[in-house]
Amino acid sequence: MDVSRGFMLVVIGALGALSLAIAWPFLQYVLLAVLIAYLLAPVYERLEPRIGGTGAALALMVAATGALILPFAAMVAFVGNDAVDLAQRLSDSQVDLGGLEAAIERATGQEVDLPAALGAAAENFAGVFLGSAPDLVGAFTHTLLGIALAAFMLFFFLRDGRRLVDWLFEVTPLPDRVLSDLATRIDDLMWAVLVGHVLVSTIQGFLAGIGLFATGIPNAAFWTLAMVLLALLPIVGAFLVWGPAAAWLVLAGSPVAGGALFVYGAVVVSLSDNYLRPILVDRRARLSPATIMLGVVGGLYLLGVMGLFFGPVIVGAFKVAVETFDEHYVDR
Incomplete structure (x- = not known):
């Protein structure tokens, strides 16, 4: 690498860092x-x-x-x-x-x-x-x-x-066939995560919210929004709210309402996640729940609220990039 080429790369890197600092x-x-x-x-x-x-x-x-x-x-x-x-x-x-x-x-x-x-x-x-x-x-x-x-x-x-x-x-200094393959995979990943993952979480949170309103849980609007956000976490999700809410109803002297909320959550809310997520997310993104959870939690810490959406995309894009490299650059 000659001096002028190296200097130009340093300039590009410095200006890129300054641009990121301005936009941050x-x-x-x-x-x-x-x-x-x-x-x-x-x-x-x-x-x-x-x-x-x-x-x-x-x-x-x-x-x-x-x-x-x-x-x-x-x-x-x-x-x-x-x-x-x-x-x-x-x-x-x-x-x-x-x-x-x-x-x-x-x-x-x-x-x-x-x-x-x-x-x-x-x-x-x-x-x-x-x-x-x-x-x-x-x-x-x-x-x-x-x-x-x-x-x-x-x-x-x-x-x-x-x-x-x-x-x-x-x-981008990559062959057209590699770029095309990479872009197609990342597009599928983004559509599955940004549309499917968020849509499933919103549906699940609002379904659980209906159960809270129906059983008379105080401040149900607050907890509904909390469940929409928590539903972005696979497996545990909205259960972190409606599960304790059902227990609270039982301990507060309303066992019928508590039991009804638990059955509603276990059947309607959980099944909505089990059926919708494989159709809208897993089929196109091919990401494990662990990868999505890591992306959601880590993205929230790194990027704030928007990290809930872009965190899984970034982690998934790393997986896509490794698979693309393996297919196009590894001799077998």
Whole structure:
């Protein structure tokens, strides 16, 4: 490698690192724009011949922004208030958890203060949605800038996405057959994870939420959203909420409601996961539940909320890259 070539690579690496540092404060919104653009790409391809690339991208940007922001704002207010109410109820000891505390103490030999622990968790959850008073203005400004950036980038990802992909193919130093194979596999992976995995989790969380509402669990909206997020974790998922909720109903003196919730969760909620996930996710992604769980948990820590969606894609893409290398570059 000559000096000029090495120097140019150093410049590219330094500028790439600086670009990542600039984008990092708004990385969640950039990833959100990538996610929405990927999902809307088939719709854009149908609209583009009729109203032009700019018109199609603008129409989809406006529709997606309105369809996502308004429901999201309503959800934040509703679930955030529900979380605050739950924290207050637990702090004021309006919820009797004495029976469950006694059962835990008998089983483990350790004393627990469930109202305090759950109240603190609910307050932290509310803080994620509503923010704290000193940071409220800053958080609101950051959110507005992020939404504007996401909408702006969504427009250009839709309109110029094909050119961006073609450019990546052109500058990537791999043979066309390898690139084509890699792109096809990653596309299948992304569609399975971003559409199937998220769709299954949402259905499972809302089905479990119906059971909570029907059996009179307090603050059911709060717990429904929690189950939608927990359902992203394979196997355990929403059971982490509806299982203890059924036990709480039994210990609180409502064994029929508790038993009904447990049967509903075991049959309807669990079967929805067992049937839908293999159809929508496993068949195309070919990822084990362990890989998806690692991607979800690790992605959440590394990338924040959007890591719930992109974490499994990144881990799965590593598997795809290894398989592609094995097929095209390993002599047998």
